[in-house]
Amino acid sequence: MDIDETTRINLLYNFYHSLLTKKQSRYLDLYYVEDFSLSEISEQLEVSRQAVLDNLHRSVNLLESFERELGLIEKTTEIDDIAEKLQLLVEKKYSGDTELLKLVQRISKINEK
CATH class of the missing domain: 1.20.5 (Single alpha-helices involved in coiled-coils or other helix-helix interfaces)
Incomplete structure (x- = not known):
């Protein structure tokens, strides 16, 4: 079963969100669940778009590493x-x-x- 990237990240988030920090969880929730743009997130959290993007990448990589280790999906x-x-x-x-x-x-x- 092939799933698109957003769906996969939402699945990963559903399984592993409790293992993330509040900050990581907030970024992922705003972007992947609430469907905010990078600009909207940067405005709301008062950080640069690049900071949002960097945090999202690190958080997604962390979710992927949890799945590699635990394999819940x-x-x-x-x-x-x-x-x-x-x-x-x-x-x-x-x-x-x-x-x-x-x-x-x-x-x-x-x-x-």
Whole structure:
């Protein structure tokens, strides 16, 4: 599954924002979540556009390093894929087994939290 850069950064931010400083989180939130321009952020935070850009680059690199180390997006994607395939298999071959269906539903809901 290929995702564009902004979507990937938003995913990374969703998973790892609590590991960032308040400052890093603020820059990323304004740019990627609130969709502020570099100029708008620089005005609001009273820093140069270059400072905004530098902070965004450092913060994104940090998010990427968290993903390389922890792999939460990769693991979540794998769980979703397995749960989907398991759901189809159970519905097709074991539709009468309510206990098994409940377990599959629990697996599917893990990543919804």
